Amino acid sequence: xxxxxxxxxxxxxxxxxxxxxxxxxxxxGAAPADLQIYSARHYDLEGAFGEFTxxxxxxxxxxxxxxxxxxxxxxAEGSDTPADVFMTVDAGNLWNAARQDVLAPVxxxxxxxxxxxxLRDPEGQWFGLAMRARTVTYNPDNVDPAEFDxxxxxxxxxxxxxxxRLCMRDATSSYTQSLVASLIDLQGxxxxxxxxxxxxxxxxxxxxxxxxxxxxIDAGSCxxxxxxxxxLARTLEENPDLAVDLYWASQEGAGxxxxxxxxxxxxxxxxxxxxxxxxxxxxxxxxxxxxDANHEFPVNPAAEPEPVIAGFGDFxxxxxxxxxxxxxxxxxxDLLAEAGYx
Amino acid sequence: MSEPAVLVDGGVPGQRRRLLTGTxxxxxxxxxxxxALFVVTPVVxxxxxxxxxxxxxxxxxxxxxxxxxxxxLMAGVGAGTLLLGGGLAWLVTAYTFPLRNVLVWALVLPLAxxxxxxxxxxxxxxxVGGPVQxxxxxxxxxxxxxxxxxxxxxxxxxLSLTLYPYVFLLARAALVEQxxxxxxxxxxxxxxxxxxxxxxxxxLARPSLAAALALVMMETLTDFxxxxxxxxxxxxxxxxxxxxxxxxxxxxxxxSVLVLLFAVAVLAAERLFRGRSRFHQKTGRGEGLRVxxxxxxxxxxxxxxxxxxxxxxxxxxxxxxxxWATEEFLRGAGPMIDxxxxxxxxxxxxxxxxxAAVCCALALTIGHSLRLGGGRLLAxxxxxxxxxxxxxxxxxxxxxxxxxxxxDELLEWAGVPGGTGLLVTGSVAGILCAYVVRFxxxxxxxxxxxxxxxxxxxxxxALSLGASPHRLLARVHLPLARRGxxxxxxxxxxxxxxxxxxxxxxxxxxxxxISVWVYELARENFWEKAALPxxxxxxxxxxxxxxxxxRAAAPQHTTVVP
Numbered sequence: 001x002x003x004x005x006x007x008x009x010x011x012x013x014x015x016x017x018x019x020x021x022x023x024x025x026x027x028x029g030a031a032p033a034d035l036q037i038y039s040a041r042h043y044d045l046e047g048a049f050g051e052f053t054x055x056x057x058x059x060x061x062x063x064x065x066x067x068x069x070x071x072x073x074x075x076a077e078g079s080d081t082p083a084d085v086f087m088t089v090d091a092g093n094l095w096n097a098a099r100q101d102v103l104a105p106v107x108x109x110x111x112x113x114x115x116x117x118x119l120r121d122p123e124g125q126w127f128g129l130a131m132r133a134r135t136v137t138y139n140p141d142n143v144d145p146a147e148f149d150x151x152x153x154x155x156x157x158x159x160x161x162x163x164x165r166l167c168m169r170d171a172t173s174s175y176t177q178s179l180v181a182s183l184i185d186l187q188g189x190x191x192x193x194x195x196x197x198x199x200x201x202x203x204x205x206x207x208x209x210x211x212x213x214x215x216x217i218d219a220g221s222c223x224x225x226x227x228x229x230x231x232l233a234r235t236l237e238e239n240p241d242l243a244v245d246l247y248w249a250s251q252e253g254a255g256x257x258x259x260x261x262x263x264x265x266x267x268x269x270x271x272x273x274x275x276x277x278x279x280x281x282x283x284x285x286x287x288x289x290x291x292d293a294n295h296e297f298p299v300n301p302a303a304e305p306e307p308v309i310a311g312f313g314d315f316x317x318x319x320x321x322x323x324x325x326x327x328x329x330x331x332x333x334d335l336l337a338e339a340g341y342x
Numbered sequence: 343m344s345e346p347a348v349l350v351d352g353g354v355p356g357q358r359r360r361l362l363t364g365t366x367x368x369x370x371x372x373x374x375x376x377x378a379l380f381v382v383t384p385v386v387x388x389x390x391x392x393x394x395x396x397x398x399x400x401x402x403x404x405x406x407x408x409x410x411x412x413x414x415l416m417a418g419v420g421a422g423t424l425l426l427g428g429g430l431a432w433l434v435t436a437y438t439f440p441l442r443n444v445l446v447w448a449l450v451l452p453l454a455x456x457x458x459x460x461x462x463x464x465x466x467x468x469x470v471g472g473p474v475q476x477x478x479x480x481x482x483x484x485x486x487x488x489x490x491x492x493x494x495x496x497x498x499x500x501l502s503l504t505l506y507p508y509v510f511l512l513a514r515a516a517l518v519e520q521x522x523x524x525x526x527x528x529x530x531x532x533x534x535x536x537x538x539x540x541x542x543x544x545x546l547a548r549p550s551l552a553a554a555l556a557l558v559m560m561e562t563l564t565d566f567x568x569x570x571x572x573x574x575x576x577x578x579x580x581x582x583x584x585x586x587x588x589x590x591x592x593x594x595x596x597x598s599v600l601v602l603l604f605a606v607a608v609l610a611a612e613r614l615f616r617g618r619s620r621f622h623q624k625t626g627r628g629e630g631l632r633v634x635x636x637x638x639x640x641x642x643x644x645x646x647x648x649x650x651x652x653x654x655x656x657x658x659x660x661x662x663x664x665x666w667a668t669e670e671f672l673r674g675a676g677p678m679i680d681x682x683x684x685x686x687x688x689x690x691x692x693x694x695x696x697x698a699a700v701c702c703a704l705a706l707t708i709g710h711s712l713r714l715g716g717g718r719l720l721a722x723x724x725x726x727x728x729x730x731x732x733x734x735x736x737x738x739x740x741x742x743x744x745x746x747x748x749x750d751e752l753l754e755w756a757g758v759p760g761g762t763g764l765l766v767t768g769s770v771a772g773i774l775c776a777y778v779v780r781f782x783x784x785x786x787x788x789x790x791x792x793x794x795x796x797x798x799x800x801x802x803x804a805l806s807l808g809a810s811p812h813r814l815l816a817r818v819h820l821p822l823a824r825r826g827x828x829x830x831x832x833x834x835x836x837x838x839x840x841x842x843x844x845x846x847x848x849x850x851x852x853x854x855x856i857s858v859w860v861y862e863l864a865r866e867n868f869w870e871k872a873a874l875p876x877x878x879x880x881x882x883x884x885x886x887x888x889x890x891x892x893r894a895a896a897p898q899h900t901t902v903v904p
Contacts, residue, residue, distance in 0.1 A: 036851055042862045063853075064862055065846040068586050069736055073768075073847055076743035080750070082768065082851065096589040172570055172583050205470070206492070208571045209462075211867040215471030222470070231867065238673075238870075294866075326589065330400075333587030337403040342575055 032082070033059035035274055038074065039087040040067035041130075041261040043294040051289050052281050058274050067093045074102045074266065084269040085278060089261040090174045091128070092181070095326030098125035103264035106276050114283040114300045118320045119260055128260035129282050130296040133229045133317065134179055135256045136247040137214065142223040145247050153249035154183065154257070155191075157224065158198020166204040167213050167222035171336040175210075175228060178325050179257050180332035185324035186254055189335065196339040206342060211235060217244050233295035233308045248315035255318040259325075260299065367811050370711035371720050377704050378723035381730045381779050384741025385602070388595050388733075391744060400593035402580050412576040412604065414494055415501070415569065419562045420555055422502030426651060427509025428551060432539070433648070435517040438633050439641035445648040446514075447887060450832075452655030453507035454883030456840045458567035459860070459876050461500045462869065463659040465491065465571055497572035503655035505561055508784075508833070509554040512791055515825045516550035517543070525632070549616045549794040553787040556612040557833075560732045560783065563604055577601050578734055591740070598737045605732025609725060616794075660880060666873035673870075682854070683878065690855040690882055693770065693845075694838035697777040698785075698886075701834045702827055704778070705785035709793040709823065710815045713801050724786070731783030735776075739847035742776045768850040776844045781837050785830035792826025793819070835886045839879055856882065 035058060039045060042064045049060040065073070067088045074081055074097075086103065088094055097103050103125040111120070111127050119128030136153055138145065142165075149156025157166060169176045183192040205222055207213040210231040217225050220243075229246060236242055249256045263282065265275050282290050287303035297305050304310070336342075402408065433439075434446050452460075468474050468491045475488055490496070520543065528538040544551075566578045575583070577600055585594030636644050708724050730738060796819070804814045820827070842857045849858070856878045863872035 032851065043866055061851045063849060063851055064858075066736075066843075068589070068591070069739070069843065069847045072591055072740050073743060076740065076747050077768070078747065092589070099589075170570065170573060172579060172586070174586060177587060206573050208465075208492070208573060209867060211869070212465060212469060212471055215466075216469070217471075219471045219476055221475070330588035330590070333583060334403055342404075342573065 033061040035060045035084050035271060035278055036082045037062035037085045037087060038070045038083045038266075039064050040070055040093070041087050041089050047293060048282065048286055048290040052278060052286060055285075056277065056281070058277065060278065071097055071100065071102065075100060077268075079268050081266060081268050083266045084271050084275040085263050086266050087129075087261065087263040089259075090178060090325075091260055091262075091320055091322035092174070092178060092326040092329045094121070094126040094128075094260070094262050094264065095322040097264060098123070099326070102267055104267040104269070104272065106265050106279065108276060108280060110280050111283055114280075114302070116299060116301070118322075119262070119299050121264070121322070126262050126264035127279060127283060128262040128299045128320075129279075129287075130261045130291040130294070131258050131299050131317075132260070132296050133248075133256050133258045133315070134175055134226060135229060135249045135315075136224060137217060137227045137232055137244050138224045138247060139217050139220055139222075139243050140245045141243055142220060145245070148247055148249075150252040151250065152253045153247070154179070154226070155187075155195045155198075157226075158195050158202065160202065162224060163202045165223040166199060166202050167207055167216050167225040168199065168204050169210065169213065169226070170206050170208050171333060171341050173208075175259070176336070177329050177332045178259050179226070180336060181325045181328040182257050182318065182321070184328045184331060184335065185321055186318075189331065193335055193339055196335060196341055200340050204341070214242070214244055218242050229297075229309060229312060230295035233312075237295075237308060246312050248313065250318070251316055255316040258297075258317045258320060260320065261296075367711070367714050370707070370714050370811055374708050374711045374720055374723050374727075377708060377782070378726040380775075381727045381782055384738055384745050384776070384779055385729060385733055386741075387744040387748070388737050388741040389599055389602075391592060391595055393596070393599070400584060400588055400590060401596070402584055404575070405577075405580065408575050408577050408580045409600075411494065411574050412563070412578075415497060415574060415576055416559050416562050416604075416608075418494070418498035419501045419505060419558060422498055423506040423509045423558045424551070424555065426502060426506035427511075427554065428513050428547075430506075430648060430651065431510045431513035431517060432543075433644055435514055436633065437636045437641075437644065439636040439644040441645045441648065445645070445652070448652045448656075449510055449648060450507045450887050451652060451884065452504055453511075453833075453836050454880045454887065455504055455656055455659055456857070456860075456876075456879060457501055457504040457565060458571070458864075459663075459879075460504055460655070460659050461497075461568040461571045462864070463662045464496070464500050466869070467662065492571070492573045494572070494574050497569050497574045500568060500572070501562055501565065503651070505558045506651075506655075508557045508561075509551065511829050511832070512550040512554040512788060513547055515788075515829055516547040516791065516795070518825070520546050546795070550791040552612045552615040553791040555615070556608055556728075557731070557784050557787055559608040560605055563601060563608070563732055564734045566734060577604065581734060581737070595737065598733060601734065602729065602732060605729060608732070609728060660877065663873040663877050663880075666870045667877060670870040670873065683856075683875070686854050686856045686859050686875070687878060687882065689853060690839050690857065690879070691885075693773060693777070693855065694835045694882070696774055697781055697838040698831045698835040700774065700778055701781050701785035702789075702830045704782055705789040705830055706815070706820065706823065706827060708786055709789045710811070710819050713793065713796075713798075713819060714805075714811055714814075724790075728783035728786055730779040731781070733780070735780060735841060735843035736847060738776050738780050739844045742772055742779070742848065746772065768848060770850065770853065772848040773845055776848055777834075777838055777841065780841070780844065781834045784833040784837060788830040788833060789823055789826040792823040796822050832886045836883045839882050 037060060039062050045062055045064070049062065053059055067090065070086070070088070071093075074083060074086060086097060088097065098121055106124040108124070111124070115127045119131070120126065136148060136157075147161070149159070171177070180192060180196060183195060187195075205216070207216065210227050213225050213227060214231060214235050216222050232244060232246055235244070263279050265272055265279065269275050283300055287298040287300050288306070291298050292306040295306060295309050297309065430449055434442055434449070466472055478488060524542055524546070525538060528542045529535070533541065563576075564578055565576075566582055569576050570579055577597060581594050581597045581601065584597055585591055635641070708727060712720065712724055733741075800818060800822075801814065804818050809817070840857055842861050845855050845858055846861065856875050859875045860872050860879060863869075863875070
């Protein structure tokens, strides 16, 4: 290729680029919406926000990203941030965002009534909107649910009878970290360490992904796993013959471990009133359009869960202690490392 | 006379290097320093941010084993890519065999496959829940022994398959640029083919191999998504573990500094590996090696080896993605093609083209300036421009955010109303800045490997004949380094299409690329839904491969040597 050709190649690259960037394809030139949202929860936001816009006339745009990264972006942008609402998954993340002063308190009687007390910040800096349960799943061909410890199912998996039969998620997963943080919170660090060491002693197979984990249980290469309930609901929807059943953990004890995704008002929002309106709508009228598609449980007792997960039966949940999950998260990762969980 | 190994060879021989001055031209030298400053600023912003709160307590407990895993992974991937990339490059350059003309460009294709997608496809195929093990169990019973795929070897295999094209591309560029005369001279002096390969061809290709390996090492170092699938805890996984685990970004940046130290070690090793011995071609342009035909089974073996690698790294995963996309379509869950797909594609292509053009131009400027001479500072500055590649994308993104926030404060303090505002933090310009910081390395490594083979005598004679630096660039350096420049454009464009954390962090509202779309679906484990956009990434990444290979296809002798 001689030089003219190289230049021609460069031009061939540059011309469409400039043409494209000139006509708004690079996100330039669009008028901003009324509300702008940073969300670490991805699933099917368009549907819920679209409904909200239809009902109220308030336009919404959002970008998704990773919770920790979005929080750093909010902090770096400071008072210049375009964001009005910050949505994230995991109570620890919500607690942390409140602690880092990026959220503003909201006092709303409507929200206080709609969201159970343990699923929202006492100061109103964040509100849980969707609930997921992290519970035990098993292959009914190889496991009789009576084998589980109904008192403390998570700890019961440390029993040697489960040796070589367990699959769980990796230590980098926030699901694993929150579960262990809740064990530390309820039973103390020493006991929690004992439990996790018990899982490790049972040669737990560590998987990097809930769906692969369910497939491994279905294939019979492990008998028992710990999963978020909605992954099972979704996989069952795609494959009704899946040989995996759900067991509500610790029903005769502390209850099943749950976590939330939620939202808070950004402290530097320039549209706090409409932002609050959106959060209120999501916690009340918008509950089902927000949670159903992802098979999550509505936090609002007035809303019914969708049929697939309703089919898993009622269960008692462990009260959620966001501060503990947040505060003990680092300790949980350290404990997992100490126990050799990897 | 012994020089420190980190010096870039350049300038006119016989000149003593001094710190600042050399025979360099001030304007060209200033350009290099500016580029270095630009790359280093976000990295330094993060480092300062991290070291401000140094605290040993936040370091992960098993840091020792993380370092160990990292070293093991780097050694394995280095060996794997060298073997695959170097071996195949030699094979397609020195021999003709069935399918060779297809393999020449097809072997680059795995570069278009993001490692995390290949990793997932690999696991869903070979892991305990996948079809392969199910088959083995149904044939040999449920207690059949199977290798553990979620392991260091598994991660090494997948990363080697996606990263070997770096070595293949640069090694091939080096081999094609070699002149046949050196090879022939060695053969006529009685050296066997293997000995000639080892003593003549390999040393000439050494700078390119070293440059490629450095890139592979840095990619391996910063990979986070793929190794996590395989349950391998490297230092980069540690960065995320600390960051997400303790909700403390500062603690995570301390670990990022450790990742940087690894990168410094890699770059120093690269200079050592290049060696102090320099080889220059007598002729400006090699005519390429003489090609010999491989006949009979030898030819088919060579073809089979190439096809096997392309299949494992590209064809089979693409097949699996097509299968998933078809299943998704048959399920009728929605329109086959999301109407926004075109938008996302356009965004990806635009940003990749911009990044490739800017990085390539900068890399050529740096290579050229070093040739004009300049002191140690300049040489170190050129090295510094490659650091960005060794920093995880998310950390660079945040570095850019912090740097712009400070700039903003500075401007406001200086009386500019509103400062830069959000012009840069959540904007395409911000993404482009971060891309340049991160991807200048592959561009510079490719261009520099080409420059390394240009004899300094060429540069000095052109200058002594009164050519201006500008003319020297246009008439001498650019034509001689054009293959490196083409590879640079290719590598940056593909990397930019695949890049995720930077776009996620810095994108403005309404700006989505295909990689973001795949991530959103993959993160929620909708692999069937993610298959189509993933194929989109692959398709976009294939464009530059095809384009450059059509144009830069090596003119080769097909002299048949009996």
